[in-house]
Amino acid sequence: MPQEFLEVEVKLAVDEGVKPPGISLVDATLSITSTTTHHLSATYFDTEDLRLTRAKTALRRRTGGTDDGWHVKLPGEGGARRELQVPLQDAPGDGVPAELRKAVSEVIGDAPLVPIARVDNRRVESVLGREGTAYAEFCDDHVSSESYLPGGQAQSWREWELELSEAIAGTETGEKLLHNATEAMLAAGARPADAPSKLVKALGESLPAGPVDEALRRTRERIVDYIPRVRADEADSVHQMRVATRTMRSLLATYGITGGSANAAHVEAELKYAAGVLGTARDAEVVEQRLRDLIACDTTGTIDAATAAQINRDLRGMYDAAHAEIVEMLDSERFAGLLADVEKLHGAAEHSDAELYTQLCGAYTKLRKRHAKMEKYAEDAALPLAEREAYIHAVRKAAKKLRYAAVAAEGSGLKTGPLVKACTRLQSVLGDFQDSVTAREHLVQLAQEAHARGEDTFAYGVLYQRELELGQAALAGYPKAMKKVKKAFKKL
Numbered sequence: 001m002p003q004e005f006l007e008v009e010v011k012l013a014v015d016e017g018v019k020p021p022g023i024s025l026v027d028a029t030l031s032i033t034s035t036t037t038h039h040l041s042a043t044y045f046d047t048e049d050l051r052l053t054r055a056k057t058a059l060r061r062r063t064g065g066t067d068d069g070w071h072v073k074l075p076g077e078g079g080a081r082r083e084l085q086v087p088l089q090d091a092p093g094d095g096v097p098a099e100l101r102k103a104v105s106e107v108i109g110d111a112p113l114v115p116i117a118r119v120d121n122r123r124v125e126s127v128l129g130r131e132g133t134a135y136a137e138f139c140d141d142h143v144s145s146e147s148y149l150p151g152g153q154a155q156s157w158r159e160w161e162l163e164l165s166e167a168i169a170g171t172e173t174g175e176k177l178l179h180n181a182t183e184a185m186l187a188a189g190a191r192p193a194d195a196p197s198k199l200v201k202a203l204g205e206s207l208p209a210g211p212v213d214e215a216l217r218r219t220r221e222r223i224v225d226y227i228p229r230v231r232a233d234e235a236d237s238v239h240q241m242r243v244a245t246r247t248m249r250s251l252l253a254t255y256g257i258t259g260g261s262a263n264a265a266h267v268e269a270e271l272k273y274a275a276g277v278l279g280t281a282r283d284a285e286v287v288e289q290r291l292r293d294l295i296a297c298d299t300t301g302t303i304d305a306a307t308a309a310q311i312n313r314d315l316r317g318m319y320d321a322a323h324a325e326i327v328e329m330l331d332s333e334r335f336a337g338l339l340a341d342v343e344k345l346h347g348a349a350e351h352s353d354a355e356l357y358t359q360l361c362g363a364y365t366k367l368r369k370r371h372a373k374m375e376k377y378a379e380d381a382a383l384p385l386a387e388r389e390a391y392i393h394a395v396r397k398a399a400k401k402l403r404y405a406a407v408a409a410e411g412s413g414l415k416t417g418p419l420v421k422a423c424t425r426l427q428s429v430l431g432d433f434q435d436s437v438t439a440r441e442h443l444v445q446l447a448q449e450a451h452a453r454g455e456d457t458f459a460y461g462v463l464y465q466r467e468l469e470l471g472q473a474a475l476a477g478y479p480k481a482m483k484k485v486k487k488a489f490k491k492l
Contacts, residue, residue: 002084002099006170007073009163010182011197012190016158020140021184023128026162027177030136033129040064040121044199045096047111054210055107055355058199059100063088065123072100080170117152117202119145134165136177145202152206159193160185194344211356211411212255219248220342230278231327238285238326242278245271248342250404254359267345270338277329281322286435287442288315294466303459310455311463314446356409357492360416363405364489367398371482389437392475396430399423399485418488426481429474436471440464 023032042062046052052059058073067085074082086097096113124140139161146154162181168174195201222244229237249271252264292315295308329335374391377383403423406416447460 002072002086002103005083005085005166006076007081007083007163008169008174008178009161010178010185011159011161011193012182012185013157013159013193014185014190018189020138020160021188025184025187026128026138026181027135030128030130033127033134035124035126038065038121038123038125040119040123042119042121043115044117044119044202045113046116047108048114049111050116050208051108051111052104053116053199053203053207056196057104057107058197059096059104059113060119060199061088061095065125070097070100072103074103115148117145117147117149117199119143119198119202121198133167135168135173136165136181137161137163138181139163143198143201145198147203147206149203149206153204155202155204157201159198160190212251212408214411215251215408216248216345219244219251220345223248223342224339227330231330233323238278238281238323242275242282245275245278246400247404247407248345249275250401251408252345254363254401254405255408264345267338267341270334270341274329274335274338277326281319281326283438283442284315284319284322287439288312288319290435290439290467291315291443291463294463298462300462302462307450307456307459310450311446311460314449315442318442353413356412356414360402360405360409360414360419360489360492363398363402367395367402367485370394370398392430393434393437396427396434399426399430402485403427414492416492418491419485422481422484422488426478426485429477429481432474433471436467436474439467440471443467 023030040062041064042060044058044060046059056075058071060071062068062071069085069087070089072084074084076082084100084103086099089097101108101113120143122142126138126140127134128136128138141159141161142156143159144154144156146152162178162185164174164178168177193201200207223241226237226241226244230241249268252268252271291311295303295311370391374395377391378388380388400423403420406419406423409416410420443460443464447457447464450457450460
């Protein structure tokens with residue numbers, strides 16, 4: 001039977017010549033009980049289509065050190081990993097011990113295992129302990145690697161790693177030590193690693209991009225592509241750039257995206273800020289076009305030419321001011337920093353179909369819950385109109401997130417095409433409704449300004465009522481659109 005260990009560690013990149021932090025900065029009550037240099041050499045195995053790597057699982061044969069043998073690293077809870085070990089031994093076929101092949105059989109099936117990379121490591125290992133008990137191992141790793149995949153290259157790098165001992169792994173003491181060690185290493189000159197493991201780092205660009213990474217790349221390109229178009233105020237450019245930023249945010253929120261040296265949560269917050277700036281102009285743009293069309297189609301004679309001209313001037317002024325704010329944002333160091341951080345985002349090619357399905361289930365469940373609330377409250381006349389409409393808007397936002405998640409999974413084995421189409425239709429229905437809500441909000445503001453100028457506001461009321469009717473008409477397509485989403489999800 002394989003030995004099983006709980007692996008809890010932090011891994012950081014560091015340049016050559018940087019000195020490790022003193023032990024007192026990590027924990028003043030601990031001391032270095034021993035320091036040993038090991039020369040480790042590991043060959044990693046996977047199926048030709050990299051099923052293990054995509055499932056965040058690593059299988060290797062390693063020589064050197066105190067734990068030479070065959071190892072399998074499996075995903076665990078809370079960032080920890082389960083590690084199975086068996087001694088070096090002769091085995092038939094590809095040499096992989098039957099015990100470890102069994103441990104990954106659900107992932108690989110009957111597929112053959114082949115070498116995909118070699119990682120050599122000169123490790124200076126220091127044991128940190130107290131009163132005869134080992135608490136952690138600090139490893140100063142000087143790594144060289146070679147990817148055996150097409151396009152693979154040789155690489156070398158240095159990293160620091162602190163791994164908790166079995167005695168404190170999964171305890172509050174261990175969490176505190178890990179936190180303190182991370183802070184000390186960063187202060188000493190380390191930085192977040194740009195890959196989640198030595199294997200992923202070794203594979204580098206030879207690792208085929210997974211569906212999430214492809215979605216990130218496409219979205220990143222869309223954001224950059226629309227920058228000059230937004231500056232030039234091309235038609236629909238603000239809308240498309242806003243969609244791209246919100247898509248990126250949704251990917252970060254839905255999938256396990258890491259930021260390399262960037263903080264993914266910080267990037268998400270900055271994307272939210274950018275989408276907000278773009279949204280002000282987009283709302284003004286939509287409202288301007290809607291009200292212009294309503295005025296042009298008016299047959300009641302209640303909207304005089306002077307009022308129509310004033311409304312158009314006010315709306316144009318709103319848009320011009322909002323667009324100027326966008327240009328100011330694009331010119332800012334803050335936005336330049338966002339673009340730099342976005343470049344570092346990666347979901348790694350490690351999302352299995354099962355993981356993608358789990359994430360889609362989460363997004364779909366949120367949509368169903370918001371749909372249930374909408375059905376319960378949206379027609380409740382006892383509630384304020386704004387509150388009822390907020391329930392409808394919440395459904396729209398959930399539908400967007402589900403669609404973005406489905407689009408990101410299009411390169412997988414899941415049949416997400418019908419779901420994308422159904423969510424797009426649902427978004428369209430709810431988007432038409434929300435445009436009506438936004439137009440009414442702008443009309444109230446414009447009417448208040450007109451009243452303050454001493455102008456007649458009757459025409460504003462006429463337009464408000466017409467928008468209210470259009471919004472309700474848009475919702476007529478909601479039940480059918482929601483039904484199609486449910487049907488499409490069942491067919492994943």
